[in-house]
Amino acid sequence: MTVLMDGKKLAQKYRLSLKKDAELIKQHGVVPTLAVLMIGEDPASQVYFKSKQKLAAEIGIATIDTVMPVDSSQQAVIRQIKQYNEAANIHGILVELPLPPQLDEKAVMEAIAPEKDVDGFHPYNIGRLFMDDAGPVPCTPAGIMALLAEYQLDPAGKRVVIIGRSTIVGRPLAAMLLNADATITITHSKTNELERITRNADILVVAAGQPEMITQKYIKPGAIVIDVGINRLGSGKIVGDVAQEDVKQRAGYLTPVPGGVGPMTSVMLMKQTLKLAKRSVEFERR
Numbered sequence: 648m649t650v651l652m653d654g655k656k657l658a659q660k661y662r663l664s665l666k667k668d669a670e671l672i673k674q675h676g677v678v679p680t681l682a683v684l685m686i687g688e689d690p691a692s693q694v695y696f697k698s699k700q701k702l703a704a705e706i707g708i709a710t711i712d713t714v715m716p717v718d719s720s721q722q723a724v725i726r727q728i729k730q731y732n733e734a735a736n737i738h739g740i741l742v743e744l745p746l747p748p749q750l751d752e753k754a755v756m757e758a759i760a761p762e763k764d765v766d767g768f769h770p771y772n773i774g775r776l777f778m779d780d781a782g783p784v785p786c787t788p789a790g791i792m793a794l795l796a797e798y799q800l801d802p803a804g805k806r807v808v809i810i811g812r813s814t815i816v817g818r819p820l821a822a823m824l825l826n827a828d829a830t831i832t833i834t835h836s837k838t839n840e841l842e843r844i845t846r847n848a849d850i851l852v853v854a855a856g857q858p859e860m861i862t863q864k865y866i867k868p869g870a871i872v873i874d875v876g877i878n879r880l881g882s883g884k885i886v887g888d889v890a891q892e893d894v895k896q897r898a899g900y901l902t903p904v905p906g907g908v909g910p911m912t913s914v915m916l917m918k919q920t921l922k923l924a925k926r927s928v929e930f931e932r933r
């Protein structure tokens with residue numbers, strides 16, 4: 648029987664403990680605060696934007712939300728970020744992606760002060776992660792690590808295959824699992840003989856954005872399968888990158904879609920905001 652790794656339930660557990668953490672920080676006279684910057688009104692980003700506001704409010708994190716016009720210049724966006732960097736009451740800064748085409752994503756990310764980089768996308772924080780000295784880390788991989796821990800699945804010594812080498816999922820997750828003593832293979836769209844590689848995986852993470860591409864034949868019997876994909880089909884149905892019903896015949900553990908990795912991402916964002924706020928309290932006490 649495949650164990651379904653319940654991200655919805657774990658996210659709920661985190662929400663309760665994060666509420667307590669927020670309360671403790673407030674007792675030191677600091678209101679944990681997240682600044683969220685959205686450029687343009689991309690409908691998908693707006694959905695994420697609103698759900699983050701709601702979750703933050705539930706936990707007790709204040710949000711400062713700014714929506715800038717879709718045709719904002721690079722200079723104007725960077726000026727706004729610098730204001731956030733300098734504001735002592737702001738602990739975390741998040742810029743909704745994707746950005747409109749006139750903006751240079753790399754330059755925008757680099758404008759965020761590393762100590763307020765709640766998404767962990769700043770090159771300084773990515774470098775620290777790869778040196779096993781992590782500061783803020785990207786939230787989706789952090790959610791995956793939390794799910795593995797909850798089910799007491801220690802990556803140490805395990806053979807891990809990650810499908811997808813994006814900077815938001817595949818690459819940072821590889822670093823986190825490496826730091827946790829796993830042996831890592833990263834595969835991507837140019838990989839030859841993918842199936843031969845994945846069949847060796849004790850842990851297979853799929854973050855390719857290809858609806859239901861992974862079927863039983865890619866899976867080692869009993870493997871832990873983490874499905875990161877969120878794909879909306881023409882019918883409106885949301886499916887992962889794993890053909891769930893088929894893979895259930897073979898996997899030992901599987902994250903469902905929806906209800907697996909997805910709900911963990913936003914709670915990790917809140918967890919990281921609180922960590923940054925806590926650090927500012929400790930800093931003031933010194």
Ligand code: NAD
Binds near residue numbers: 787810835857875
């Ligand atoms: P991306 O498009 O940036 O990267 C996809 C990666 O998959 C690339 O490295 C590409 O080389 C690889 N790939 C594509 N097709 C492949 C194939 N046939 N074989 C092997 N490799 C292949 O995507 P991303 O931003 O990393 O997101 C991946 C998926 O995860 C998407 O479905 C996205 O919606 C989802 N996602 C979910 C969460 C969450 O919170 N659950 C967060 C981020 C992304």
